[in-house]
Amino acid sequence: MVRLYVDLGDLDPNDSGARSRFTSDMIIEAAQRIFHPYSLEVKDIAWWSVYEVGQRIADRFEDVAEAERGTRSPHVFIAGDACHTHSAKAGQGMNVSMQDGFNLGWKLAAVLRGRSPSTLLGTYAQERQAIAQEVIDFDLTWSEAMAAKPADPNDPEAGGMSAAERQEIFTAGGRFTAGFATDYPPNLITGDDAHEHLATGFPIGERFHSAPTIRLADAKPLEIGHQAQADGRWRLYAFADDADPASTNSAIRRLCDFLAESPESPVRRYTPAGADPDAVFDVRAIFQQGHRELSVDAMPQFLLPRKGRFGLIDYEKMFCADLRTGPDIFDVRGIDRSAGALVIVRPDQYVAQVLPLDAHAELVDFFSGIMVPSA
Numbered sequence: 001m002v003r004l005y006v007d008l009g010d011l012d013p014n015d016s017g018a019r020s021r022f023t024s025d026m027i028i029e030a031a032q033r034i035f036h037p038y039s040l041e042v043k044d045i046a047w048w049s050v051y052e053v054g055q056r057i058a059d060r061f062e063d064v065a066e067a068e069r070g071t072r073s074p075h076v077f078i079a080g081d082a083c084h085t086h087s088a089k090a091g092q093g094m095n096v097s098m099q100d101g102f103n104l105g106w107k108l109a110a111v112l113r114g115r116s117p118s119t120l121l122g123t124y125a126q127e128r129q130a131i132a133q134e135v136i137d138f139d140l141t142w143s144e145a146m147a148a149k150p151a152d153p154n155d156p157e158a159g160g161m162s163a164a165e166r167q168e169i170f171t172a173g174g175r176f177t178a179g180f181a182t183d184y185p186p187n188l189i190t191g192d193d194a195h196e197h198l199a200t201g202f203p204i205g206e207r208f209h210s211a212p213t214i215r216l217a218d219a220k221p222l223e224i225g226h227q228a229q230a231d232g233r234w235r236l237y238a239f240a241d242d243a244d245p246a247s248t249n250s251a252i253r254r255l256c257d258f259l260a261e262s263p264e265s266p267v268r269r270y271t272p273a274g275a276d277p278d279a280v281f282d283v284r285a286i287f288q289q290g291h292r293e294l295s296v297d298a299m300p301q302f303l304l305p306r307k308g309r310f311g312l313i314d315y316e317k318m319f320c321a322d323l324r325t326g327p328d329i330f331d332v333r334g335i336d337r338s339a340g341a342l343v344i345v346r347p348d349q350y351v352a353q354v355l356p357l358d359a360h361a362e363l364v365d366f367f368s369g370i371m372v373p374s375a
Contacts, residue, residue, distance in 0.1 A: 062077050073122065077121075077125075110232065146166075188370055215320075238286070241339055246298040266364065270373060272374045284319065289321075290324070
């Protein structure tokens with residue numbers, strides 16, 4: 001069994017019934033013409049349909065009109081095909097629609113759980129409507145590429161598109177539909193690039209890019225990005241400075257002490273009483289030293305939280321650079337080795353902010369507008 005998409009040509013915009021007059025025989029005949037001089041024989045048809053390609057996008061993705069913006073929070077949302085339609089090619093509809101749902105889903109959960117104010121919901125349309133427009137723009141390019149006749153290398157003047165040009169467009173589209181071409185602009189939950197130079201491999205507004213690490217507790221090689229779950233938690237990846245993390249002079253130890261002890265600590269302010277210490281913020285530390293150079297017991301106790309019914313220690317919060325087989329995550333992701341960096345990652349795995357390890361006040365300010373203090 002094989003599935004074919006057959007170009008049936010342009011429709012008359014003034015003829016509303018044109019699509020309904022196509023038959024399966026007409027589709028087969030069109031396919032046979034396209035395949036010529038090769039032959040196509042159809043023994044049986046399991047399913048067929050005629051789809052009219054159109055690129056459309058809704059004026060709004062929520063029920064708040066432009067004149068009302070800032071006066072109330074949205075209560076109704078649309079996502080996926082309900083607000084952006086295009087050709088059925090390259091997996092755009094499925095992939096981008098799921099990204100719409102993920103973007104909205106974690107925000108709804110945060111508000112309904114009382115962790116975030118309802119103003120957080122306004123960022124859904126702000127972020128995803130721009131992405132939808134990019135989908136439409138790409139689809140126009142891809143539809144033209146699919147409809148273009150193959151270029152004749154023996155007759156450059158005849159026009160057309162080469163296979164290499166089509167492949168280039170498809171590859172660029174694949175990165176887009178996978179979400180790796182998304183770059184959210186600064187907003188309530190995405191910061192500016194003032195400190196992005198501390199971690200150039202984690203562009204703010206883009207998906208968090210993984211890299212190999214070694215878990216300190218058991219020397220197991222792991223991809224750092226693959227340890228995150230879609231559980232609604234914020235991630236704080238603390239890439240250590242070049243000092244000994246066991247020393248009180250290290251910036252990462254000062255950060256851990258602040259997060260564990262200060263009344264201003266986001267971890268303390270926004271984690272409900274009685275919940276696990278990492279119920280809202282999953283803090284992970286990545287050290288520059290090899291795993292054989294560090295002792296787990298000498299690390300900040302904040303990175304060894306006791307959790308669950310029996311208060312068992314979680315040993316999976318600390319990682320080291322892979323100095324033996326590589327690559328070194330500090331090199332791969334452009335981390336400033338002298339100062340280190342704190343990379344804040346949203347629940348949907350997009351980088352929200354990059355800060356110096358000692359920027360405690362900026363860390364507090366960042367979360368103050370998007371989190372509700374715990375009772």
